[in-house]
Amino acid sequence: MESFKESIEAFDKSLEIDPQDSCAWCYSGSVLNNTGNLIEALKSFEKAIQIGIKEECNLVYRNTARVLLNLERYQEAFDILDQMKSMKLKDEEEDAITLRAGALYGLGKEKEAFDIIESAICGLKNSKLLNRYAWLLYETGKYDEGTRIARRAINLEPNNPYYLDTLACNLQGIGKDQEAIEVFEKAISLAKTNIIAITWDVLAELYKRNGLHEKAESAFQKQKEPEATREGPRERNRLHVHYHH
Numbered sequence: 001m002e003s004f005k006e007s008i009e010a011f012d013k014s015l016e017i018d019p020q021d022s023c024a025w026c027y028s029g030s031v032l033n034n035t036g037n038l039i040e041a042l043k044s045f046e047k048a049i050q051i052g053i054k055e056e057c058n059l060v061y062r063n064t065a066r067v068l069l070n071l072e073r074y075q076e077a078f079d080i081l082d083q084m085k086s087m088k089l090k091d092e093e094e095d096a097i098t099l100r101a102g103a104l105y106g107l108g109k110e111k112e113a114f115d116i117i118e119s120a121i122c123g124l125k126n127s128k129l130l131n132r133y134a135w136l137l138y139e140t141g142k143y144d145e146g147t148r149i150a151r152r153a154i155n156l157e158p159n160n161p162y163y164l165d166t167l168a169c170n171l172q173g174i175g176k177d178q179e180a181i182e183v184f185e186k187a188i189s190l191a192k193t194n195i196i197a198i199t200w201d202v203l204a205e206l207y208k209r210n211g212l213h214e215k216a217e218s219a220f221q222k223q224k225e226p227e228a229t230r231e232g233p234r235e236r237n238r239l240h241v242h243y244h245h
Contacts, residue, residue: 143173
């Protein structure tokens with residue numbers, strides 16, 4: 001958190017020198033977003049857009065949309081994505097797809113959101129997008145399909161703990177508890193100290209219903225740790241939220 005504070009102060013100084021530096025506004029917004037200060041982050045991104053972005057800072061549109069989605073301002077997010085599309089700005093394909101799908105999902109247009117992703121992943125070897133889709137299927141109770149899509153992601157990146165966590169959550173949803181536990185434990189061994197890779201509350205309930213009470217209590221305690229609650233897999237895996245790999 002101290003490094004974030006120092007970064008914000010550095011950008012503030014830069015903007016005192018040149019308040020028309022759109023990239024400084026953009027990067028300042030990114031830091032504010034990482035600290036959870038969404039309103040101030042949005043102000044910075046909007047300022048960058050108002051000034052006029054430079055080519056290297058075109059991610060400001062994507063970041064603005066992401067903040068708006070996190071604020072549940074779905075129509076505004078969709079509009080900013082349309083603006084980005086009309087300007088033909090280059091962007092990461094999976095982010096452009098998932099942000100748009102996230103906006104539609106938030107607007108209650110679930111079928112359109114699924115259609116966008118299903119069209120994108122048809123024959124696609126994009127593990128990140130496949131994992132995000134598998135997580136959305138999990139969140140909407142479509143565990144069989146979620147398991148199938150999660151396995152596709154893992155075929156591409158077999159040792160990614162985030163993807164294994166997504167698979168395990170879907171597996172327990174279809175009652176394959178033993179396989180789910182094995183996949184969760186593999187994810188834990190690969191994640192090592194990176195506790196945000198695991199959906200601890202789901203694992204805890206899984207242990208509990210299988211009579212593994214000591215392991216269940218340990219998983220519940222992990223879920224309570226500050227790092228896990230700051231950015232857990234549910235937030236990380238939502239269509240419109242950035243997550244680390």
